[in-house]
Amino acid sequence: MLNQHLVWRRALPIVVIAMAALFLLRLHQANGAGQPSESITAGHRLAEAWCMECHVVGPIATGVKKVPPDFIAIANRPSTTTLWLKVFLKTSHPTMPNIIVGPSEADDLANYIMSLKRD
Template sequence: MRIALSLGLVLVAAPAMAASADPTTGADIAKAECASCHAVGSDAEAKSPDPNAPRFVDVAKMPSTTELSLKVFLRSSHKNMPNIILAREEIDSLASYILGLGGK
């Protein structure tokens, strides 16, 4: 009985977690936190302010870019990036925005 109840709670909570991803919020986060180094918009001709920082549209089009890979990346520290701490909902929204740039 407990297992069924737990499974039911997970199934009910899963859509609520997915609903927290808002690409519009993700675009706002990208502009506020990432645009000083990355080209964060959909313009295929835009250049990143830092030539070593990939454009988000290019990241989105990489075959290896998935929702999971972006979320793991955004939760990890990286040598050449500032250590920006984002809430789970912000990470979900930013990942959703980036994936949308690649039509995913």
């Protein structure tokens, strides 16, 4: 019985510190802070490789046709959120090529598109 109390007495501070760190990390990600630049850069590279044939993916989109919409227009729709983009990118759509997007790729693409949002 004494050994069990000793184990819990040593483990409890470690568990509390780990939980606090995870909680603070979650708060940091939920506070609306900007996306990591590495993810945005990776998303831009993916957009150029996969999406540029149909969409304007760069920051300059003047005088181009609006079907399909350019990424700036998508980012600036009131309904566009990072979560919405991730779900959209993982869902099959008849008007888009059937590209299999992995979770980290969806994160990067969504972060890149949201980086084009005008404040």
